[in-house]
Every structure is written in structure tokens, then in C-alpha cells.
Amino acid sequence: MSMPKDKRAQIYRERVKALQPKSKASGMCVRAFFVGGLICCIGQLIRDFGEKALKLTGNDLSTFTCVVLIFLGALTTGLGIYDRIAKFAGAGTSVPITGFANSMTAPAMEYKKEGFISGLGTRLFSIAGPVLTYGVAGSVIVGLLSLIFH
């Protein structure tokens, strides 16, 4: 051994970092922008439909829009389409609320085989769990702060 192991390992890791193929961020960003934007446009259309045709307002209108988008996200996941769009669009499909629907439907489909309780029931939140945990925790903190300072 001419060099201590740690030094060799460090040099190796640096070489790996330098040589490894990189994700093409620019192309990915453009695709994410357009697909993510398209999902938002669909959301706006749903909202307009709720407002004009169903005469919904305020919270009802927002909830209606979310529910329809979540349904569409879950449906396209179940049909095996969502992951294909995601391969192309990256963050464009994971950031909108449809991505949240996908992250719950995908484990639900997958873990159904291990039963409805220990499989589906337990694993349903295996990916979306952190969003809920920290979403709820964050809202509690914000609520407390608002209570104190208002």
C-alpha cells in the first residue's frame, strides 16, 4: 500500500464525482416547466368550470379543484400512465398536487399484495408520510406563532 486507505478512497470518490455522467438539468427544467405548467393550466380549467358551471365559490371552489386533480393523478397512476409522464417531466409531475396523489396511489397498488391491513394500510403513506408529518407539524408551529404575535 503506497497510500493510506482513507486517502485512496477519497481520491477515488473525487474521480467518481468528476467522471460520472450528469443529469441534463437545463433540458429537464424546460420539460418540468412545460409539463408542470400544463398540469396547472388543467387545474385552472377545472377551477373555471367549478366557478362558472357549478357556481362554486371560496373554499368550496379550491377544494373542488384539488379533489379533481387528485382524482386525475390517482387515475393516471392506476392506468400506468403517470410514471411514464414523470420519466419525461421530472419535477414537473412531482411538485403539483397530482404528484402527491401518485405517491399515495403507487404504494397502495404495490402493497395490496401483502393484504389490506399490513400491506396497503401500513404502506400507503410510505412516501407521502413525511409531507404529512412535517406539513401538520409546520402548521401547528405557524398556528402557535400566529396566536402569540397577533
Add this chain to the structure above:
Amino acid sequence: MPACKRKGERTVFFERKPHIVSAASIVGDMEGAGPLGALFDKILQDDTWGESSWEKAESKMFEAAARMALDKTGLSTGGLHCLLGGDLLNQLITANYAARELSVPFFGLYSACATLTEALLLAGMLIEGGFLGNAACVASSHFSAAERQFRYPLEMGVTAPPTAQRTVTGAGALVLRGDAPSPCDPFQSVCVAGGTIGRVVDMGITDMSNMGAAMAPAAADTLRAHLRDSGKSLMDYDAVITGDLGKFGTKMLIELCDSEGLHIEEKHMDCGNLIFAPGQGADCGGSGCGCAPVVLGAHLLQMLEDGIWNRILFLATGALMSPVSNLQGESIPGIAHAVILERVRA
């Protein structure tokens, strides 16, 4: 006192040179559509193969590959002295449930994707030692079953980084015999001449999407040890073949070897780079326990049998992490076991 069969630090040579007499391979549809498609024994169009889960399908593939390889050499499960093999799934469920169906003496092995060469090396030693007259070595992996264990549910919309390899859906089986092959055996002249036991090598790579880079140092380590122990040089081998380093892992292996004055590029091949064609959506190559055995059994052994090669060094490489160790901040250790495969007779 018998002559020592062990040479140097961790290399062994066999006097009886167990013959590999038959092989069988079953793969998924994407592997079947790859460059080696025509060579596999069976290509599945449905990745559950009529079962209710991917895990059950993989076990069925494992069992079927073992039976197919035994059939080809006229052995029944009753005549098989020992089955050695493994897979990627927790607690080796693929191999264990297949062995339940086969009901044969069984050693379950785990070296991740290096399981095949671990099995070959151990089977060789057991036959050489006179403990077994024959043995079957089987390893398998399944893309969908591996995805859910190591990564995400299949329908989850995620993008793979460019270094990610695709787990091969495949099961490959090889049958070894201590005595000479019978005239109807598919392989008449391929034997395991020895090998080098791998060491666990860890260079601190933590990215589970870059397993080629994590395993390449183990391959370099075993290759170096093999040449040093055996006193052989690269000139003695027609090819040096790794299991599933993929494109980027291959690049790192060549760089590591070059830095030590071992220029393997011209002789090196990687099963992970052979199994998929460009444009199949597996640009960094294949991986998984099933990758090495299906490529070896369907393609490489025939090259030896046909006399295109006389001696190759076959190193399957394994990444020994689990999702738990990875989440706990551990890096990815690699291992590579090497076997010398030779052509015997004229």
C-alpha cells in the same frame, strides 16, 4: 500431505477441474428484446408469469431454470447432490422457496450480484474436495421485485439518474460435474479451473444509484489479488469479464486498473453492458443477481465451448448494502469473487 491447492493469499486451483456441463436461462421481455435475446432458453412476456406477485414469479423462474439445466444433462432432482444459489430479496426468499419446491440439498448464498461466482467457487471446492459429485449453481433477480425492495413502488413517478442501472429480470442455472461430461451434455469442454475469493472493499460511495462505481474497486482488488497470487498475467486470459458494473462502473474499473499499470480495456467485457442495447432505456446497463448467470450461461460459455476463447476470468461483483444501511448513512461495500473458466480437450 496432499499438495496445497491454495495459492497466495486467496486463490485456489482445482486439480479435478469440475466441468460445467449445462446451463439454462430464463429472462423477462426487455432482456429478451436485447442483443442476446435469441440465446436465452425462455423469454417471459408477462413479468408475473401467471403468479400473484413478482416475488412468486422470481421464485418460479429460479426453480424452472434449475430444472431446465438439470434436464439438459439428464439429471433428476433426486440425482443432484447440492443446489447452491441465491438472489437479491430479503431472507433469500426466491432461492429458499424454489428450493422448497425442488426438495434437494441446498446452500442459500448471498453476495448480492456476486452470488453466482460465489456459488461456482464453492461448488468447485466441494466437488474438488470429493464432497459432491455434482452441483447446480443458480442465481436470479427480478426488476419489479428489486425496485420495490430497494427503491420505489413501480408506478411511482421518479426519474432515474444517468448512472442508474436496470435490474435484470432473469434466472440462470449452471450444472457442474466432477466426472467427464456425458456425450449428450450441451457443454463438453468447459471447466472451472479455480478462482479467487473476494474481499469486501468500500471506497465510501453512498449513492445507491451509482452501484457500478461502488463495486468497481472490489473488482479491481480481486483482479489484482488473482494475478499476484496465481503468477499469471493478463496475457494468460482471452477475456476478463465482470458481472454487472454497467457503463460507468466499467469506466471506473478501467481507470483503477490503468492507474496500477494493468491495461484491461481491450480484454474487458461486462455482462451488464452486453444484455441491453442502446435505446432500450437502460443506458448505464443491467445489474442484479440474474445478470451474470444468464449472460454466462446463454452466451459466454458457448464462446469457450466453440474454442473462440480458451481461458477467461469471470468476476461477478456485488453491492452489499441494504436500504436500511443506506438510510443509516453507511456507504456501499462491494465484493467480487472470481472464477477461472477454461476450455479443456481439443
